[in-house]
Amino acid sequence: MGFLFPEEPGKPREITTEDGVRRREIGCGEGGFLGSPDGGKTSLEVAYLYKAMQQGLEICDQQEVLAIRKETKAGETRYCVNVENHHTGQFESHYAKHVIVAAGTVNTLHLLLHSRDGEKGLGGMPQLGKNFGSNGDYFAYWDWQDRFHDMSQSLPINGYVRLKGKANQPFIIEAPLPCPDKLRLPSWIAKKLRQGTFIAGMGKDAMDGTVSLKKGKLNVDYKPENSSIFDEIRGQMDHIAEKTGKGILSIKRPTTAHPLGGACIGRNTDEVVVDGKGEVFDHPGLYVADAAALPKPVEGPPSMTVAAWANHVGEQLIMKLGRENADSFGQPFLLQELSEKQLVERDERG
Ligand SMILES: Cc1cc2nc3c(=O)[nH]c(=O)nc-3n(C[C@H](O)[C@H](O)[C@H](O)COP(=O)(O)OP(=O)(O)OC[C@H]3O[C@@H](n4cnc5c(N)ncnc54)[C@H](O)[C@@H]3O)c2cc1C
Structure with missing residues (x-):
């Protein structure tokens, strides 16, 4: 879990990390297994989101995805993500060529099943919902x-x-x-x-x-x-x-x-839902980056495995975009620089 232990045992203090995140060192009876309001546990927000925000990630909080649709215009396919904005009460649509679903296994399955079925549904994904554990x-x-x-x-x-x-x-x-x-x-x-x-x-x-x-x-x-x-x-x-x-x-x-599985990794659409890069077989550009993709039980607390899978899906997509960019502009994309930097950071983290 990566607890932030107090420097002086038994005397937790509030600290600001090198990244500028305010956290309180863990104390007894605090930060139990139902959340960590004071930041004594290294949550994924602390481990991942803050760094990603510094690299340009924009977070749209309170925006609930209701459905994912597909549309083709002038020979180009893109996804339409229908969202309810709980800040404004408005319904909005966002468009993208690549969509990564990571709503947590059960929500991901709900969203994909709902998006697959029906008149304007995505279709495909015959094995969606199977091998759930x-x-x-x-x-x-x-x-x-x-x-x-x-x-x-x-x-x-x-x-x-x-x-x-x-x-x-x-x-x-x-x-x-x-x-x-x-x-x-x-x-x-x-x-x-x-x-x-x-x-x-x-x-x-x-x-x-x-x-x-x-x-x-x-x-x-x-x-x-x-x-x-x-x-x-x-x-x-x-x-x-x-x-x-x-x-x-x-x-x-x-x-x-x-909960794990239901949109599992494997060889083809007759057996599973996504390939080894997390991309849905029958819907290029649509990815599953959470535990819904895991085809076997972790047999222990799973969040590090889920994070590793999400990391892998992200890296594969960055590489793919890098290759596409290199092809269209005839020059290598920033990818190499980014990967090396990521590798160094990863080595430093051990
Ligand atoms: C009580 C409890 C204790 C746990 N303790 C541990 C532990 O000690 N160690 C461990 O390894 N694992 C633990 N886990 C499991 C761990 O929390 C999960 O494995 C991990 O959070 C899964 O990550 P995820 O990204 O797949 O999903 P989540 O962390 O659930 O993230 C999904 C996100 O998507 C958002 N979302 C869902 N639906 C939509 C939608 N339609 N539109 C927009 N956003 C949406 C959710 O709000 C959420 O922020 C625990 C789980 C629980 C419930």
Whole structure:
């Protein structure tokens, strides 16, 4: 997660980074797993957006994309992105030859399914919505019943939980629950948040779910019973509960914070949706740069993998534009300079 640890342990301060971003060093009970209002966690905004803004990225906040259409004029195809501007309440259209969709798996699938179907729809993408998975996520409450410590006063993640001497265990982590001081909660819930923690397993699910539109609404058909990982995680949690003498409570039906797939990477349009550069097979210039493209479960927290994929899609598009520019103007595009600079930055980041 890249926590910004306090220089002086236990005494978090507000700092301004070299890039000019104001952040507060992480303290116990702050920046829990539901967001990071003070910037103690290195969020993607901090890691990516600020630098990209310095290089010319313009962010249009509060603009909700409703549909993507395609139109051909004078032999040239371009996309029309229909947007509702929540600042003005107006509906707007933006036009581009290249459109990258990265609305988060479920929103991306919703947007693409909606944009594909119907009279003016994009069409194509026969495998859209197939091979949808949950990353094998399984969440539970670890009932420590600790009356002497406030378990919510901790870092956002406590770490891995493993039983000694057991090989090939599913990936299990423990985290504090959201700090009740920051939320208005009934006292019995606040007590439970303080006296216990959150425990989660992740792993290889069958990724055999299907996402579709039914009467305009998103419908997810996913059968956890097809994936043995849930029994493995539940079994592991039972062992942990037994060894610690502290109950682990969960609802039987798994919940996911890490939906993946549905617009997967692969070889052709009969099998998947996008190619190895993230470009939709039947719609050149349309890209999927988020976890909807991942064809296999990450089996752990996925945001670094999603960021790496998005980075790759971006680099491939820059290279393609560089080649096109070189072709039309007979001279190399800025690409080489940009790539070298990016490579140096990447090396420096390790
Ligand atoms: C509670 C929780 C805790 C998590 N903790 C971790 C963790 O500890 N480690 C980890 O690796 N991963 C974690 N994840 C998963 C991680 O957040 C995701 O994997 C990651 O954010 C996915 O990135 P993304 O760019 O695909 O989508 P998102 O981060 O969801 O970004 C999509 C963006 O698109 C916008 N958007 C959606 N629809 C539209 C639309 N129609 N028009 C315009 N904009 C739109 C959304 O507002 C959002 O800003 C967690 C997830 C949750 C829910």
